[in-house]
Amino acid sequence: MINVTKSELPNLKEYQEYVKQIWKRAWLTNNGKFVRQLEKKLPGYIGGKLLSLVTNGTLAMQLAIKALNLKGEIITTPFTFPATTNVILWEGCTPVFADIDPETYNIDPADIEKKITNKTSAILAVHVYGNPCATERLEKLAKKNGLKIIYDAAHAFGVKYKNKLIGSYGDISTFSFHATKVFNTIEGGAITTNSIQINKDVNLLRNFGITGEEEVVLAGINAKMSEFQAAMGLLNLKKINSKILLRKKIYELYKRLLQNNSSLKFQKLVTPDYNYAYLPILFSDRKTRDLICAKLGKKGIKPRKYFYPLTNSYKFLTNYLNPFNMAKSFPNAVKISDGILCLPLYSELKLEIVEKICQFINKYTK
Ligand SMILES: Cc1ncc(COP(=O)(O)O)c(C=O)c1O
Numbered sequence: 001m002i003n004v005t006k007s008e009l010p011n012l013k014e015y016q017e018y019v020k021q022i023w024k025r026a027w028l029t030n031n032g033k034f035v036r037q038l039e040k041k042l043p044g045y046i047g048g049k050l051l052s053l054v055t056n057g058t059l060a061m062q063l064a065i066k067a068l069n070l071k072g073e074i075i076t077t078p079f080t081f082p083a084t085t086n087v088i089l090w091e092g093c094t095p096v097f098a099d100i101d102p103e104t105y106n107i108d109p110a111d112i113e114k115k116i117t118n119k120t121s122a123i124l125a126v127h128v129y130g131n132p133c134a135t136e137r138l139e140k141l142a143k144k145n146g147l148k149i150i151y152d153a154a155h156a157f158g159v160k161y162k163n164k165l166i167g168s169y170g171d172i173s174t175f176s177f178h179a180t181k182v183f184n185t186i187e188g189g190a191i192t193t194n195s196i197q198i199n200k201d202v203n204l205l206r207n208f209g210i211t212g213e214e215e216v217v218l219a220g221i222n223a224k225m226s227e228f229q230a231a232m233g234l235l236n237l238k239k240i241n242s243k244i245l246l247r248k249k250i251y252e253l254y255k256r257l258l259q260n261n262s263s264l265k266f267q268k269l270v271t272p273d274y275n276y277a278y279l280p281i282l283f284s285d286r287k288t289r290d291l292i293c294a295k296l297g298k299k300g301i302k303p304r305k306y307f308y309p310l311t312n313s314y315k316f317l318t319n320y321l322n323p324f325n326m327a328k329s330f331p332n333a334v335k336i337s338d339g340i341l342c343l344p345l346y347s348e349l350k351l352e353i354v355e356k357i358c359q360f361i362n363k364y365t366k
Helices: 012-025 033-041 057-067 082-090 109-115 135-145 196-205 227-238 240-258 286-298 315-319 331-339 351-365
Strands: 050-054 073-076 094-097 120-126 148-152 172-176 189-193 210-212 264-266 279-283 340-343
Touching: 012 033, 012 227, 033 050, 033 227, 050 057, 050 196, 057 082, 057 120, 057 148, 057 172, 057 189, 057 196, 073 082, 082 094, 082 120, 109 135, 120 135, 135 148, 189 196, 227 240, 240 264, 240 279, 240 351, 279 286, 279 331, 286 331, 286 340, 286 351, 331 340
Parallel strands: 073 094, 073 120, 120 148, 148 172
Antiparallel strands: 050 189, 172 189, 264 279, 279 340
């Protein structure tokens, strides 16, 4: 079975050496040595002047919303993983959806502008598949309307936009280091910011609001990363540049072999400094996409329909949203979500398999 991704693993012996060190120190979590080492190294890869490691990318977004003290409405994209929408609800705010750009698949600033009300407190934008959002336009819009910006950079490890690392944008950027991501710490995540105050607040929030042995100053939560996760991260970091280069080779082969297929399109990348996290292809309609997906499945190839369905079409959301917010009013997002298919992409994927997948897709669609 060829899955859409395969976790990147370090050398087992090296990991065992790190585990031995953890055993020796008998310090398993709570800002241990490996966590501190990883926290120092990561800004060089993802940006932001200040960085806090956390348990996962979902808690990273929750802490971001809490640290910015957001209330009311948060404008976001429906073309994303459930976490982006769910955290808004979990933090007691209301998601208000804006449509996406049909080429980049990122949230459309022009549609955001139409959705701003006096209840809007922030924009939660996703760099979809690691492709950077229209940051200048979003930041102008935020400034004009007194809004905060959080970037969900779960897919954007190592990406640069306009020569700046992606985690340097917005009030806060959040990352996921889940096992399926370009860089993983098994489960894990990070919060980057350029603000000393926000960084202080985040660090307090991730550790129960504890300031001293006898003092707790706010209702924080447990979002700490463990030493085992950080050890995985330190080792995966050693090989990250070569892994991204291998991904690039695979990505480019897919593009070359599928470029003459008129029944599909590619996402428009807006930066050359990309991480090749995903290989999404877009079919003209759901029927063709589903057919190819099913046929590949029968051959042991498991692409994924990221992101289908749209998050604003979840049934449970009818309890929270007015009809204006539900999926049908988002023509671009509906079209992309209906046609999208992410093909297998990971550093160890054999080029012969890529060739076979492309031959197969070309045969059934041309
Ligand atoms: C866009 C996006 N945001 C957030 C998350 C949540 O990250 P995590 O799984 O680390 O909680 C994911 C997870 O895959 C994601 O794809």
